[in-house]
Amino acid sequence: MSEFLTARLSKRIAYWVFLSIVVIEIVILVPSVMRRERELLNYLRSLSTAQALGRLDASILANLQDEMLIDYLQGLQTNQVILGGAIYDQSGNQVGRFGEAPQLTLAESQQGWTPDRYYRRQRRYDAPWDMPPLRDRYVLIVRHDASGVQREFFAFIGRIAGLIVIISVFVTGATLVVLRRLLIQPIMLLRQDLITAGQAIGDDCDTQTLAFASLPYARADELGDVIAAFEQMFCQITAAVATRKQSETRFRTLVEQAVDAFFVVDAAGQVRDVNQNACDSLGYSRDELLTLSVTDIQTTHSQADFEAIWQQLKPGVPQTIEVWHQRKDGSGFPVEVRLGLLDLGGDRYGLALARDIRDRRASEAAQARLAEIGELAAMIVHEVRSPLTTVLLGLNSFRSLELPERFQTRLELALEESERLQKLLNSILLYSRDPALVPEQIEINALVQHLVTTLEPEAIAQSPPLALRTLPYAVNVRGDRDKLKQVFINLLTNARDACPATGTITWAVQPPVAGQVSISIHNDGEPIAPELLPKLTQPFFTTRASGNGLGLAITKRIVEAHQGQLVITSNASGTEVTVTLPLASAS
Template sequence: MVTSPLSEIALFGPEGRGISILLVDDDEDMAELSATFLKRELADAETTVRTDPEAALGELREAEFDCVVSDFDMPGTDGLELLEEIREEGMEVPFVLFTGKGSEEIASRAISAGVDEYLQKGGPEEYPVLANKVENLVEKHRAEAQVRRGFQAIESAEEGIGIIDEDGVYQYMNEAYAGVYDRDRAELIGEHWEVLYPPEETRRFNDEILPRLESEGTWRGRSTGVAEDGRPVPERLVLTQMDDGGHVCIVQELDREDELEAELALKTDALDAAELGVVITDPTREDNPVVYVNDWFEEMTGYDESAVLGRNCRFLQGPETDPETVAEIRAAIDAGEPVSTEIRNYDADGELFWNLLNVFPIRDDTGEITNFVGFQNDVTERKRREQRLHASTARLEALFENSPDMIVIHDAEGVVRDVNRRFCEEVGYDEEELVGMRVWDLDPTVDPEHARSFWADLPTNTPRRFEGELKRSDGTTLPIEIHLIRLDLDGEDRFVAIDRDIGERTARERELVDRNERLDRFTSVVSHDLRGPLAVARGNLSLVAEETDSEHVAAVENALDRMDALTDDLLTLAREGEDAMTVEPIRLGELVGACWGTVSTGDATLAVESGAVVEADRDQLRQLLENLIRNAVEHAGEEVTVSVGRADGGFSVADDGPGIPPAERDTVFEAGYSTADGGTGFGLNIVEQIADAHGWRVRVDESGAGGARFEFAGVDVREP
């Protein structure tokens, strides 16, 4: 393992202690004052005061200080003479000359003598400046010391350490690095790293190692350099990316024993890391015994290495192992040929598993077989998926063939690829005749160019619904509703169309249009010939009310209101189906909420119990719901709760009012039936007419709360 002395540099980081300052000043009061201010400015400072420069020098010999702050003008030895003595004794402690006598001459002498900082004494305002200079000097000195110690560690390291810039040129290397290649350090610095590697290894670095270093930030492994005399140098190498694009290299030469051990360890690790069992047998020994298994084989089979070595691989076989597969493997081994097959084996617990087995012979330089290596992979889960897929496919094929709907599969060019039995029966063609035909050959409403564009833009697994027409073999046509979905079937782009006969629905829609035409004249009579006289009567009643205070006016007004309501309901009945219905998906809850806002409901409560989607004509469904809501409020009072939810085969509208007696439930839909004061008797008749127009069945029952429940069946409804 290559260890980096670079990691030792971290040991020389910030020492986690305060700043130790030696104050030298012959004026004791001034020295104490300076110490006080420094401690105030530097919370972690420790100060030692000496008034005699010689005593200060002795103190430096005995203890370690981070900085010396000295006066200049002192008897016997001045500040600059003290600095000279400190440096002569090899002490590199930072030195600040803090003097009361300031002049250009003293400043010049101080700089020449190597003073780190020079500051003239003044008032208290000078001490923050002094503290800042001391703190900066100490930090700089400590950082430089850390770098020096780190550099010494790198220089003295046994491993080779080098720094390469972003252009691949050596900017630094220690002696050990150059020594790995029997080179002189001075000659290598400034050279490109390729000078130390043969061409094939240079290609490996450029193609594999350096791209991985750039993406992952580090690389470690084995490589081969070249010495000055051309000798190959097997090495362990660690590369670490730097922020500026260069990288740090740590190299250690491998001796022959290390090289062989590393090679063997690498191969063993590779076999153990492979997620498949590896078994090596020796055919030169009796019964071709196992001589090696990797970790994955032990995990896959549950057998320890000690339970396997020396045995023939047949111990994995059992009662359900196919004898023909065993014979195939045996024949290949006897012939010295490779074999690949799937075989049922047993693990150490006696559990069956499917084994994907690949066996290869290994030959020596003379061509003789020395070993067989077997690669084994547990594919039990894959086999189970295949079996499930086979069973599912068989079920899907049965559904396809026996579906009551017509199903046709075509490609992106409109070519029919498959049809089911129901489709053949309906159009009068055999399957052989239909396969190969184009969609527009069967549906005359399809435009080829438009269809190709539509299919190209249709998203996968997203069904679409539209109407078309099938042309039978006898020339007749059949209106159909088409549900189309685009699928990827085994890599092939296919379109599955499920066709439903909508002939009855289309005929019903035509019948509604015809009926509306017959009722058009009646609508004119109701809307014009009745509303006109009613308006005249209401106007004259208003005049009578102004001229006469009669109790009969209110009765006449109520009668006119009832006639208006009757007229509205008659118009609704007459106009039912006036236009061909437009059937579309409608969210039942949203439409009920809209209807609730248009009906006078007072303090009534609405409860929507389903988000179902209903296929219906929006305007007619709205009329149906409004009549049921109005009916509930009129018969159960303005505090009624109306609930809308799913029912068997459709939806329901229920309330918690008094309900409808069983004896009357068969007559509630008759025109003129009403039990509420002021009711027209046409509201529920309109509900039944709308239901019939959609092909729905409606019946009255008792709700869970004891009120009335109107249940609609035969509805094309689904959850969103």
């Protein structure tokens, strides 16, 4: 209750209600006050006139003239309220006066709204008397002592003012009692609820447990609508804050788990935020990193270089540079930094994504070495193929000669080894070159069926049975027909070599999925150990005594040149090689 009485709204309502009632009462009662004053003056005049007529002899008054009349009227001064008077004839001339002369003249009496005058400051009342003995001969204006009228008038005003105050206080109190329940208390509770809600949101507290005291006052009126709107607004804000927190948590989780180091820097190069990868890669804690600048972390660029790069940054146009990051222990490593500009509410920040490129540089160096080795291998193959061809020609010429069996056996062995060496050189030369594709539209079912029918019947007769499964509708890919033939023939040859005579080779075209078609070749041979599967496509790795280890490596390079994938799986039911190729576009 004390809070209600001390509330600014309560004081303001009480002030304006009280003032309004006072003004209304004054406006209503002012005519009554003035009417009361007039009544008191009329009573004074009537009373004094009656008393005067009781003391004066009417027959004498009727016969007196001028001076004698004035002398006779001086007897009126024995009345305490009559102070004096003035006599005027019918022409308006003053005949004489007695006692305290009236301020009101006959001319003023005849011109005003009323014939009498009340002089409040002097407490005098001048009024003409209508006395029958003097009628039609003289006009008598009498001055009265109005002190009693003034006292009665002020007493009346005091009573009226007290009544106004009592009524105003009662109405104001009654209004506040009613408004306390209907308006002021709900508003005060709503204000407290707003403060509580703001603090809860600002302090990031659990808003689900908040209980608002203003909700029971959500009636079917405008204030109830405001309270209901507050509840709805709070629910919306709470939901928005929860969504934002979830989004921030997800984003922070993604940032913390990112493989790249994240740095947020300002225009001066000061680090403002980092992720855990940045801390781990540099050996600093997060608090330590936030005290460093860009020049403390990397040694490639100076502060002037950073400022120049900052001036070149534009929103949506990131820059990529390579720098050297220095760890806390003094060691360093190369990184590729992708720097972008963020404009957040007028504040500009740089977002730097730093990626450790040691492995990439090592891979690039290894690829460069492999390229050099490939070029060297190609050169060696070219240098060896010519004399090897001459050797083969010479060895083949010895076949026409009749040689002893011992020398004939050695000749056959030399020819076999020379041919094997020639195949190895051809495979090395083929692997050392990038596959050059001549792409065209290929219907994959037709290609598979064509290969089956064109394979040598003898080879098919000697191999395990081949089960072919194609699709009843066309499936088109875009690729090099000869290179794809080489892929499938190589895979089919490997399957034939691995599958026992009692087994079955299954060649199947799978229904397209997600814009790709898969072609699998399965054999019922012995399973391959899981640790050997990743090595099967490496150069010069083979599980066969007669293989050179380049067949699957070349096959994989051809498939990848077609933007496809080659996957080898093996289990107790056998081994399956799956080639996945992208479908040709509709155009």
